[in-house]
Amino acid sequence: MELCSKKKLHALSLAEKIQVLELLDESKMSQSEVARRFQVSQPQISRICKNKEKLLADWCSGTANRERKRKRESKYSGIDEALLCWYHIARAKAWDVTGPMLLHKAKELADIMGQDFVPSIGWLVRWKRRNNVGFGARHVLVPPFPSEPPPPAPTSQAQLPLSLKDFSPEDIFGCAEVPLLYRAVPGRVGACDRVQVLLCANSRGTEKRRVLVSGRQAAPRCFFGVSSEALPASYHPDLGIPWSQWLAQFDRDMGRQGRQVALLLAAQVVEELAGLPGLCHVRLLPLSAAGNTPSLPSSVVRAFKAHYRYRLLGKLAAAQNERAGTSLVEAGAGITVLDALHIAAAAWAKVPLQLIVSSFLQEGLAPGKTPLAWDKASEMPQVPGGLSPEEFSRFVDLEGEEPVSGVCKEEMGTGDEERVGGDGFDPLPSKADALRALGTLRRWFECNGTSPELFENFYACEEEVERLCCL
Numbered sequence: 001m002e003l004c005s006k007k008k009l010h011a012l013s014l015a016e017k018i019q020v021l022e023l024l025d026e027s028k029m030s031q032s033e034v035a036r037r038f039q040v041s042q043p044q045i046s047r048i049c050k051n052k053e054k055l056l057a058d059w060c061s062g063t064a065n066r067e068r069k070r071k072r073e074s075k076y077s078g079i080d081e082a083l084l085c086w087y088h089i090a091r092a093k094a095w096d097v098t099g100p101m102l103l104h105k106a107k108e109l110a111d112i113m114g115q116d117f118v119p120s121i122g123w124l125v126r127w128k129r130r131n132n133v134g135f136g137a138r139h140v141l142v143p144p145f146p147s148e149p150p151p152p153a154p155t156s157q158a159q160l161p162l163s164l165k166d167f168s169p170e171d172i173f174g175c176a177e178v179p180l181l182y183r184a185v186p187g188r189v190g191a192c193d194r195v196q197v198l199l200c201a202n203s204r205g206t207e208k209r210r211v212l213v214s215g216r217q218a219a220p221r222c223f224f225g226v227s228s229e230a231l232p233a234s235y236h237p238d239l240g241i242p243w244s245q246w247l248a249q250f251d252r253d254m255g256r257q258g259r260q261v262a263l264l265l266a267a268q269v270v271e272e273l274a275g276l277p278g279l280c281h282v283r284l285l286p287l288s289a290a291g292n293t294p295s296l297p298s299s300v301v302r303a304f305k306a307h308y309r310y311r312l313l314g315k316l317a318a319a320q321n322e323r324a325g326t327s328l329v330e331a332g333a334g335i336t337v338l339d340a341l342h343i344a345a346a347a348w349a350k351v352p353l354q355l356i357v358s359s360f361l362q363e364g365l366a367p368g369k370t371p372l373a374w375d376k377a378s379e380m381p382q383v384p385g386g387l388s389p390e391e392f393s394r395f396v397d398l399e400g401e402e403p404v405s406g407v408c409k410e411e412m413g414t415g416d417e418e419r420v421g422g423d424g425f426d427p428l429p430s431k432a433d434a435l436r437a438l439g440t441l442r443r444w445f446e447c448n449g450t451s452p453e454l455f456e457n458f459y460a461c462e463e464e465v466e467r468l469c470c471l
Contacts, residue, residue: 012038017048017055024049053255076117082109084131085244092274099124112218112237164262164285169366171261175200175209176296177241179399180308180344183335185316185328186387186395194399195337197344198241199296199304200250202261203366205356211344212246214239215337222336225428232345235337243273247282254281264295264365297359300351306396307347310381315339317384350381431469438462 012020016038023034024045031045038045048055083106090097103119106127110117127133164172178197194216200209211233218237228235236242247263254261262285265273270286287293294301312335319331360366383392429437442458 012040014055020045020048021052021055053258076110076115078113079106079109079115079117080127080130081248082245083127085248087133089244165367167262169203170206171259172203172264172366173200173261174203174264174296174360174365176294176301178301178304180305181398182337182340183332184398185332186391195340196239196241198246199301199348201296201300201356203357203360205353208348209250210234211348212236212241213337213341213344214241217337220337222338226338231341233341235341247273247279251279251282266295293363293365297363297365299359300356302396303351303355304347307350307381308343309396310384311343311346313384434465435469438465
């Protein structure tokens with residue numbers, strides 16, 4: 001008796017899957033009819049339809065292997081994507097990229113990301129196959145699509161590039177790279193206190209992208225034991241903004257929403273990004289190099305800095321009250337980069353929506369005829385006690401002053417020396433510590449007559465902490 005042989009699985013390549021999607025979109029054929037045409041099962045056609053967005057994104061990227069039938073995701077996807085961005089930049093600069101060079105760069109990226117990863121030859125072969133990478137003679141890669149000519153220089157600062165009119169105001173984004181002295185106090189500018197903050201928002205103020213902070217230290221001690229996913233802002237261990245990774249994430253986010261958006265950038269920044277792989281959902285629109293128009297309204301940037309300084313002064317005053325005799329400079333030395341991430345996220349959330357809308361219109365960065373009326377005094381938070389309006393305004397613009405020379409000291413954080421463990425780090429709080437802290441905070445609220453609204457926020461925080469303690 002002859003045994004029935006097992007039916008061989010017929011897998012479709014990426015190119016064939018795109019053909020399936022086109023047939024289903026453009027014709028009246030059912031999934032069963034398409035399955036018969038490609039000699040596959042109907043459930044396989046159904047799975048292709050469910051993964052339509054991801055398949056189209058891979059097809060548009062221009063880097064996926066279109067003849068590959070199965071795509072197995074890498075365990076180290078972050079390293080995979082970062083190495084691919086570096087590879088495209090290196091080829092655009094006509095570097096002779098070799099296998100050992102890629103292995104060395106992959107290990108370097110893994111160390112920066114804090115991942116325990118040692119790339120092997122097998123991993124590199126699979127990485128090349130996944131991303132359709134091949135080595136050849138040294139040459140400058142030709143982009144898959146012809147580059148568009150730069151838009152003509154506007155005759156006035158408020159004139160819009162023609163391509164900007166193709167987008168709705170909700171899909172027009174501006175971003176700014178803001179230098180920030182994150183722990184400076186009034187009258188004192190430290191050379192080592194500087195970080196770079198990347199802000200991005202759309203012209204209607206309805207979407208503010210996650211704040212990115214870039215600092216000098218590769219691994220600040222204050223980040224010990226901290227989960228980066230739980231932070232309200234991102235940190236990059238270099239004063240330069242990682243444009244390739246940031247733009248790739250922005251493009252993926254817009255792709256998941258099925259949107260095409262415009263991102264305003266300075267002309268010199270767009271030129272520096274010319275070698276990056278193509279973006280499917282984000283279009284870079286350079287501003288005129290001759291004009292002074294910022295890619296994010298200057299009033300929005302100044303409002304962010306004002307709210308940051310206001311919140312920073314509140315923390316410094318609280319530290320002085322906690323430890324009698326502490327000077328403002330000593331209190332400022334206890335502010336860490338981790339504190340700066342939280343303060344920056346809170347300050348960015350405080351920038352009013354109405355200010356963003358009005359500023360985009362007034363500076364000609366969004367379509368609209370008449371700028372909205374806006375009270376300029378509301379850009380700034382209330383002037384802190386002990387400072388005049390002129391002194392606080394100067395404090396907001398402190399980055400323009402000459403820094404004080406001195407030796408850079410590694411930040412220690414706000415804890416006392418005896419609280420630091422034997423390994424040089426503050427001991428990580430336990431679940432019991434978190435629950436005790438909740439009890440202490442609630443008791444403090446009860447004894448100081450706080451508002452019912454604040455208790456509602458506390459209850460939400462208490463519920464989340466208790467949930468995490470039960471995991």
